[in-house]
Amino acid sequence: MNNQRSFFFNVDWIAVLIYLALCVIGWFNIHAAVYDETHPHILDLETEYGKQFVYIISALILGGVILLLESRFITALAPAFYIVTVLLLLLVLVIGRNVGGNQAWIDLGAGFRLQPSEFAKFATCLLLARYLSSTNVKVTDPKSFLIAGAIIFLPMLLIKLQPDDGSTLVFCSLILVLYREGLSVYFLVVTALIATLFVLSLLYSAWAIIIGLVAVAVLLLLMARRNRKFSLGVIIGLILSIGFVFVVKPLYYNGLKPHQRARIDEVLGLNNDKRGVGYNQNQSKIAIGSGRVWGKGYLQGTQTKYSFVPAQSTDFIFCTVGEEWGFAGSVVVLGLYLFLLLRIVLIAERQRAPFSRIYGYGVASILFCHVLINIAMAIGYMPVIGIPLPFISYGGSSLWSFTILLFILLKLDSNRMGLVYA
Template structure:
């Protein structure tokens, strides 16, 4: 009895309360986003807000089950969980249902669908934590690095084949996990450099960009002529950067979907199409701006009520917050996410097991990426890539997968002192 009481007290209830608050906020905003006067009840299962209520009940039930499991269960079954997810990602390419240009859902009947890419996030985190916490595994070793990279890249590749660019890019956030475990910061610098080159290649003539790279390389070489190792690294880096810069436009024009290119072009100012690619973001910004300080009030948003913003209950749910709750409500929601991220990082750092710490940083990385990109794209700072706002956007697969992702960490944390 004392052991059970100790475990109960050891649960991070602050994190649990933040989770519940975000779920309730999401539920009410979904109700506002797709409100139907013929179905006024917020728990009516014939509506999306009624279904979201069911998803919340299911997710909370799953969370309770996770807290009752032995913490060693997650480490022991990380490989089979990962394999099952990979098989589902392959299966969805064969029998998946195409929605919005992405073959990412498996139909379960009754209007419910399963999105395997959502569950791949926590299974990838589990296997990555399992591998990196192994004996004599160091991310600085070449073999360990490439195995870790392979764990991340395999689901990314399968998801890209759907093609779901948004969900694919989420896995890039796991680079922060590798960095926390000892990966050189130069990798982050290199990633930043290639992102800059990518954007520059779209905005600047490729031959002009190549000329700029040549001048920069020549200037750097002038100050280090006697350092052969530096010169070799510089020449290698110049060749790679030049090749990448020259390849960006062919890849951009032939691999990315037309709607993805249109959204990026709109964001970068290459084109302006407020009735086409830029319509969603423009309407979203109008909705958020019209909320001003305190918002228009619950169920009073005109942009929301008259469906000016497409996908408002999913990808653009934050503009409902902005319009009806105003700047104050938006700050509250963003504040809750920041508080959650700080709690997750704090939980990760106090873990005694390496597995739990690594997994904790995986949770923080994925939630941070989702929140940053989703909110940034609703206010026009990022291209629209179609990823949900955790715990708030409509969707059973999204809510359940984020719940599992978070509550596995809460269970690992509750067990850190040996109560379970």
């Protein structure tokens, strides 16, 4: 009885309540997004909102089962989860169903499908945590860094072959885990510099950017005249940056597909095709803006009701929130995500076991990346890529995978006062 009582109090119920709130908000917004007057009941299993209710109930059962497992069981089976997921990613390339140009789904029958790429996220976080928490493994060691990179890269490669660019991009967020475990901040600085130079090279002429780079380099050299090592680094960085500027456009026009370039051009303002490639985002922004402060009310969204926005129950579910619940409702949703992310970081930092801490930061990185990209895409600040909004977008695979991702952390946290795992 004492063990049961201890287990009950050790579970982070604040995180569970936020999770439940997001699931309920998602369910009602899916009902609004695809509302069918011939099937008005929210529990009608012939509709997406009826199926989402089944997904939520099954996710809660799944979360409960995870909380009842032994923490050592989760740790020990991390490699097995990863291997099974990789096999599923290989299988989907052979027998998978193509939906929206991505061969990412395995049919389960009765209208239900499984998306292995969603489950690859928690499996990769588990194996990465298992490896990085091993004895004598340090991210600063080149061998350890390469192995950790390979753990992340393998599912990325298989998902890219589907091709699912959105899910592939999410795995890049795990660099934040490596940074927390000791990776030099210079890796993040270099990554940010590359991204900035990439965008600037598309917007401005190469020579204008080079003049700016030289000016910054001269300023840095003047500030550190007596530091030869720093000065040498600035000069090498300048040379590499200039070289990168000259190869951006050839890589952009030869390495990306036309529709990918068109979406990026639309976001950067290099193209203005509101009726073509920019249609989805334009309609999404209209829907969000039309909600104003308090929204039009539940089931009253005209953009929603007349299906002006494609994929409104999945990739663009946030525009339903903005239209029907307005700025106030959008702030509530964003606030819930912020509180959940902060709670996850708090949970990660209070762990005694390195495995649990590393896994916690993996959970935070994946969720942060999903929320950032999905909402930025809906309001026109990022190119359109297929990526769900956690716990809110329609779909069983998405909800189950995020539930597993979160509840494994909650289980590890509930046992944090016990043995310290490797």
